[in-house]
Amino acid sequence: MLSRMHELIHLDAYFARIGYDGPRAADLDTLYSLHALHPQAIPFENLDSLLGRSVALDFASLHRKLVLGGRGGYCFEHNHLLGEVLRALGFSVTGLAGRVCWNLPENAPPPRTHMVLLVNLDPPYIADVGFGGLTFTAPLRLEAGIIQETRHEPMRILRSGDGFLVQVLLAEQWQSLYRFDLQPQLPVDYEMANWYVSSHPASRFRKELIAARADIGCRYSLRNSELTIHRLRGKTERLRLRSGVEIRQRLESLFRLSLPEEESFDTVLERLTSDV
Incomplete structure (x- = not known):
C-alpha cells in the first residue's frame, strides 16, 4: 500500500x-x-x-x-x-x-x-x-x-x-x-551509453551547452551562445547572446529552467561567449 x-x-x-x-x-x-x-x-x-x-x-x-x-x-x-x-x-x-x-x-x-x-x-x-x-x-x-x-x-x-x-x-x-530496431535494451545497456554521452571526453555534451524546448507554434534551441527561435508558420530568428547573464536569462525565461545559483556555473556560461 x-x-x-x-x-x-x-x-x-x-x-x-x-x-x-x-x-x-x-x-x-x-x-x-x-x-x-x-x-x-x-x-x-x-x-x-x-x-x-x-x-x-x-x-x-x-x-x-x-x-x-x-x-x-x-x-x-x-x-x-x-x-x-x-x-x-x-x-x-x-x-x-x-x-x-x-x-x-x-x-x-x-x-x-x-x-x-x-x-x-x-x-x-x-x-x-x-x-x-x-x-x-x-x-x-x-x-x-x-x-x-x-x-x-x-x-x-x-x-x-x-x-x-x-x-x-x-x-x-x-x-x-x-x-x-526492436531489440529490447537492458538497464546496463543504457548505463553504458549514458556514461559515454555524459562523461567521455569526446562527447559533445561535455563541451557544448545544448538546450531545446518545443512550445505551441514554435521551437526554441540554444547551442552555446547561439539562440534559435523557429516559428512553424513564420521566419526563423537567430540571435547571438553576448554574455553569460544573457544566457542565464534565456535559459530561465524561454527554456523555463531552474538554474543553480553558484559562481562556477556562471563562469561556465560566461566562457561560452568568449568567441563572440
Missing part, C-alpha cells in the same frame, strides 16, 4: 509539472496528451554534463531533478521518466536504442546512444520526448511509409535493413534523425 501511495504521489507531481489534468487510462488519447505536454514543460538540456557532473538514471533521481527540481535532461533522462510514468498508468513499454544520424554523413555509422520507447498498444507506437531540437510532440505509429502529423513537423518511419529509420520533413525535404 505504501509503494502504491508513493507511485500516486509521483504521478500527481509529474502531471502538475507538465500541466496534465486528464484521465489516467492506458490508452492512445492519454499517450498523445502526455507526449504533447512533456516536451513543452520539461526542456532538453545537458547542464550536468557540461559542469562535469554525473547523470543518474534511477527513478528517484529523475523525479527529483526533472519533476521537482525544475530541470530538464537528455534522452535517457526524459524517456526513462516517461517510460516509468506510462508503466505506472498501466501501459506496456519496452526500452529500445537508436543510432543518431542527424547531420551525419550517410557512410558514418553512429553508436547506439539514443533511447527510444516502444509503447505496446494495438498497433504499437514509438514514443520519444528526448531528441533535442527536434523532440517529437506526438507518438509515432510503428508503421512504415506513412506521413504522420505532430504538433510541429510531419514525420515518418521507414524500413531500414532489419530495423527502421525516423525522418522529419523540414523545408519540404525529408531529413533522417535516427535508426532503431
Whole structure:
C-alpha cells in the first residue's frame, strides 16, 4: 500500500509539472496528451554534463531533478521518466536504442546512444520526448511509409535493413534523425551509453551547452551562445547572446529552467561567449 501511495504521489507531481489534468487510462488519447505536454514543460538540456557532473538514471533521481527540481535532461533522462510514468498508468513499454544520424554523413555509422520507447498498444507506437531540437510532440505509429502529423513537423518511419529509420520533413525535404530496431535494451545497456554521452571526453555534451524546448507554434534551441527561435508558420530568428547573464536569462525565461545559483556555473556560461 505504501509503494502504491508513493507511485500516486509521483504521478500527481509529474502531471502538475507538465500541466496534465486528464484521465489516467492506458490508452492512445492519454499517450498523445502526455507526449504533447512533456516536451513543452520539461526542456532538453545537458547542464550536468557540461559542469562535469554525473547523470543518474534511477527513478528517484529523475523525479527529483526533472519533476521537482525544475530541470530538464537528455534522452535517457526524459524517456526513462516517461517510460516509468506510462508503466505506472498501466501501459506496456519496452526500452529500445537508436543510432543518431542527424547531420551525419550517410557512410558514418553512429553508436547506439539514443533511447527510444516502444509503447505496446494495438498497433504499437514509438514514443520519444528526448531528441533535442527536434523532440517529437506526438507518438509515432510503428508503421512504415506513412506521413504522420505532430504538433510541429510531419514525420515518418521507414524500413531500414532489419530495423527502421525516423525522418522529419523540414523545408519540404525529408531529413533522417535516427535508426532503431526492436531489440529490447537492458538497464546496463543504457548505463553504458549514458556514461559515454555524459562523461567521455569526446562527447559533445561535455563541451557544448545544448538546450531545446518545443512550445505551441514554435521551437526554441540554444547551442552555446547561439539562440534559435523557429516559428512553424513564420521566419526563423537567430540571435547571438553576448554574455553569460544573457544566457542565464534565456535559459530561465524561454527554456523555463531552474538554474543553480553558484559562481562556477556562471563562469561556465560566461566562457561560452568568449568567441563572440
